[in-house]
Amino acid sequence: MVYLDDSILQAGKIASAGSKMLRNFAAPFDAEVVTRLNEPCERAVLGEFGLEPPKSLPDGVLLCNDVFGHVRTVVAERGLCSLRPTYGTVSRYGLIPTACSMDQIGVVCRTPAEGFSLLARIAGHDEKDGAMFPDARYSYEKPAQAPRLHREALPYADLVEPVFHILAYAEISGNLSRYDGVKFGYRAENYKTLEELYTKTRTEAFGFETKLAAVMGCLALSQDHYAALYDKALRARRLIRDSLRFDLYDVLVLPVESRLPVLAGLPSLTFRGVQLAAGVKNEGALLAAWEALS
Amino acid sequence: MKQYEVVMGLEVHVELATQSKLFCSCSAKFGAAANEHVCPACAGMPGMPAVLNKRAVELGIAAALVTNSEITPVMTFDKKNYFYPDLPTGYQITQINAPICRNGRLEIETGAGKKTITLKQIHIEEDAGKLVHDARTGTTLVDFNRTSVPLIEIVSNPDFRTAEEVVAYLEKLRSLLSFAGVSDCKMQEGSMRCDVNISVREAGSGVLGTRTEIKNMNSLKAIAAAIAFEAQRHIDALETGRETLVQETRRWDDALGESFSMREKENATDYRYFPNPEILPVRLDGAWIEQIRSALPEPAREKFLRMTGELGLPEVDSRIITGSKNLSDIFDRTLASYGNPREVVNWIIVELLAIAKGDNKGEDDVSVDCVKFAKLIELVDGKTINRSVGKKILQKILQDGVDPEAYVAENNLGLVSDTGLIDRAVQTVLSENEKSAAEVRGGNEKAVGFLMGKLMKSLGGKADPKLVNERLRYWLTGGGL
Numbered sequence: 001m002v003y004l005d006d007s008i009l010q011a012g013k014i015a016s017a018g019s020k021m022l023r024n025f026a027a028p029f030d031a032e033v034v035t036r037l038n039e040p041c042e043r044a045v046l047g048e049f050g051l052e053p054p055k056s057l058p059d060g061v062l063l064c065n066d067v068f069g070h071v072r073t074v075v076a077e078r079g080l081c082s083l084r085p086t087y088g089t090v091s092r093y094g095l096i097p098t099a100c101s102m103d104q105i106g107v108v109c110r111t112p113a114e115g116f117s118l119l120a121r122i123a124g125h126d127e128k129d130g131a132m133f134p135d136a137r138y139s140y141e142k143p144a145q146a147p148r149l150h151r152e153a154l155p156y157a158d159l160v161e162p163v164f165h166i167l168a169y170a171e172i173s174g175n176l177s178r179y180d181g182v183k184f185g186y187r188a189e190n191y192k193t194l195e196e197l198y199t200k201t202r203t204e205a206f207g208f209e210t211k212l213a214a215v216m217g218c219l220a221l222s223q224d225h226y227a228a229l230y231d232k233a234l235r236a237r238r239l240i241r242d243s244l245r246f247d248l249y250d251v252l253v254l255p256v257e258s259r260l261p262v263l264a265g266l267p268s269l270t271f272r273g274v275q276l277a278a279g280v281k282n283e284g285a286l287l288a289a290w291e292a293l294s
Numbered sequence: 295m296k297q298y299e300v301v302m303g304l305e306v307h308v309e310l311a312t313q314s315k316l317f318c319s320c321s322a323k324f325g326a327a328a329n330e331h332v333c334p335a336c337a338g339m340p341g342m343p344a345v346l347n348k349r350a351v352e353l354g355i356a357a358a359l360v361t362n363s364e365i366t367p368v369m370t371f372d373k374k375n376y377f378y379p380d381l382p383t384g385y386q387i388t389q390i391n392a393p394i395c396r397n398g399r400l401e402i403e404t405g406a407g408k409k410t411i412t413l414k415q416i417h418i419e420e421d422a423g424k425l426v427h428d429a430r431t432g433t434t435l436v437d438f439n440r441t442s443v444p445l446i447e448i449v450s451n452p453d454f455r456t457a458e459e460v461v462a463y464l465e466k467l468r469s470l471l472s473f474a475g476v477s478d479c480k481m482q483e484g485s486m487r488c489d490v491n492i493s494v495r496e497a498g499s500g501v502l503g504t505r506t507e508i509k510n511m512n513s514l515k516a517i518a519a520a521i522a523f524e525a526q527r528h529i530d531a532l533e534t535g536r537e538t539l540v541q542e543t544r545r546w547d548d549a550l551g552e553s554f555s556m557r558e559k560e561n562a563t564d565y566r567y568f569p570n571p572e573i574l575p576v577r578l579d580g581a582w583i584e585q586i587r588s589a590l591p592e593p594a595r596e597k598f599l600r601m602t603g604e605l606g607l608p609e610v611d612s613r614i615i616t617g618s619k620n621l622s623d624i625f626d627r628t629l630a631s632y633g634n635p636r637e638v639v640n641w642i643i644v645e646l647l648a649i650a651k652g653d654n655k656g657e658d659d660v661s662v663d664c665v666k667f668a669k670l671i672e673l674v675d676g677k678t679i680n681r682s683v684g685k686k687i688l689q690k691i692l693q694d695g696v697d698p699e700a701y702v703a704e705n706n707l708g709l710v711s712d713t714g715l716i717d718r719a720v721q722t723v724l725s726e727n728e729k730s731a732a733e734v735r736g737g738n739e740k741a742v743g744f745l746m747g748k749l750m751k752s753l754g755g756k757a758d759p760k761l762v763n764e765r766l767r768y769w770l771t772g773g774g775l
């Protein structure tokens with residue numbers, strides 16, 4: 001059984017992206033991945049627009065757009081596998097957008113082989129998505145020889161986290177502005193003016209993380225802060241991308257998570273050094289449009 | 295009294311003549327019932343990525359070419375963010391950082407001579423929807439048909455000094471863009487809209503005065519009137535000091551003949567522009583541009599020269615035909631079916647436009663089946679029918695789409711040129727109207743018209759008037775006696 005993140009549209013079914021804002025939004029059409037899967041799917045409600053950790057993960061293969069990495073964290077704790085394909089290889093037609101330059105449907109599965117076989121079915125060019133690689137195929141086979149290992153320092157590791165958040169928040173702030181209570185989705189009651197309709201609707205229907213992302217994103221794009229935040233982050237993103245030496249190496253191996261899993265009765269532990277690398281692992285892959293496997 | 299100089303720059307929005315919208319496959323046609331041309335994408339629903347309309351880019355390149363602009367090698371799109379109910383996504387997709395072209399120039403001609411107007415840039419963007427206020431119920435409704443219809447905005451430098459220059463520029467733009475197939479440029483339908491940025495300074499001053507922007511003019515006449523009003527308002531403010539000019543947007547009320555402040559909020563809106571990550575940068579490579587350049591239709595000026603030169607047509611007529619892309623197309627298509635340019639022009643200007651005017655249509659709206667139209671002209675030219683029968687059949691073509699040849703045959707409208715038949719009719723009419731006949735013989739030429747009328751009627755309107763006149767004169771002057 002394949003589960004779909006609630007931000008993937010299925011004709012006639014509610015696609016809420018985990019938000020109260022869209023809890024009455026019946027999708028008008030099937031997402032491209034749904035069409036390509038061509039089998040019955042169950043839905044899984046994760047965190048609101050991927051900005052919050054999911055309360056639980058379904059017991060089965062899951063397709064989701066894990067921009068903010070919350071799903072991957074849970075996956076790591078559970079010992080599952082998370083496969084994020086290269087940007088622009090799986091159609092986003094029918095995916096509720098969060099941060100368009102990083103949105104990409106990926107797979108949560110038990111083994112890489114299972115994930116790749118699913119990717120092979122859903123990946124490939126779709127003219128309904130305007131930002132795709134013309135040709136992308138996935139297959140899975142074990143390497144013939146054992147890999148040679150090298151230790152390499154990542155020069156911009158400390159930039160990854162802030163750059164990721166500035167860009168992701170800026171982009172999601174733009175994508176959230178369509179939810180205004182006018183056309184579809186949640187609408188507040190008792191308003192007198194248009195301004196009040198907008199404000200009340202968003203106040204009542206967006207969760208804390210979503211409000212935070214919208215406000216931070218607007219700040220990064222505002223005239224006063226654009227140069228110092230958004231524009232600088234765009235430049236830094238290019239630096240980070242070019243610093244990942246995929247011209248020399250095939251694979252970059254990093255820890256996924258900085259914290260140890262929360263065990264019953266024990267406090268959660270965080271290691272600073274590990275956290276940086278985890279940032280590169282999760283968000284670095286997003287910023288550089290590379291695929292990631294955990 | 296001080297001398298003042300008016301300084302103006304224009305922002306002209308032109309709807310591109312594409313079949314579909316800029317980022318979805320909805321129809322971009324004007325005039326449908328409210329919200330008929332809407333899909334999840336242009337209604338702002340989440341889940342449909344923007345896919346750029348290639349035809350819109352090609353038309354943008356055509357606009358760049360006819361305005362002598364420098365085309366950007368790689369153009370990009372940006373998002374302009376603001377909340378308004380006519381903007382379903384909460385952002386407009388436009389071009390800020392790398393518009394399709396920059397630094398264009400156009401030559402205009404006014405009574406004061408020739409002048410070059412320079413363009414800052416042209417960018418592609420999507421249109422917004424339309425709000426319809428219902429005064430009766432006090433509600434406001436939204437129509438998303440126009441949402442995401444592709445536009446280009448042509449931004450000029452502040453090169454204009456008179457309303458005459460502005461009008462000449464807009465006419466030139468309309469001619470260039472409509473002949474290149476970029477847009478139909480109909481101001482009344484809003485497919486061409488013009489905002490005027492205007493300021494006034496003392497003549498000779500190098501510093502620009504406070505600028506206001508006037509919107510909502512939907513004809514060249516309204517634009518000229520708005521400029522005259524606004525310039526005078528600025529001069530009065532400078533002269534008397536009774537009003538302080540502020541930089542603002544003003545709405546022109548054509549009925550009242552005044553401009554009104556749109557009273558935007560004190561702090562200017564921050565549109566939070568940023569590069570749109572949904573749409574990949576578009577490479578405008580030389581080969582593509584050349585392909586579009588070589589496919590550009592003949593511009594009005596060249597067509598005028600060809601009509602007056604090679605085809606030997608009068609300047610007045612050629613100017614009327616090349617003043618409208620639509621008439622020009624009708625001319626070309628009709629001429630392709632019947633190669634007599636003088637008669638084709640004649641029928642378009644004298645007959646077709648007269649009928650169109652009666653139906654409240656102008657040069658840009660009149661339409662006719664050009665193959666049937668050509669056949670009709672040929673029938674008259676070849677004396678199969680006479681001209682007045684031809685006019686009636688043209689009406690029938692426009693109304694019912696009749697085939698002229700079949701219609702003539704079915705209704706027995708062929709030209710009567712049987713001299714025996716005409717002679718018998720002349721004799722009957724003369725014997726029934728002896729008084730008039732006597733008057734003509736006495737030298738009263740006016741009575742000829744009366745007799746001709748009677749004759750044509752008795753011949754069912756189908757006779758060749760020239761021949762009838764000839765036979766009438768023959769019998770009046772004694773007829774072979």
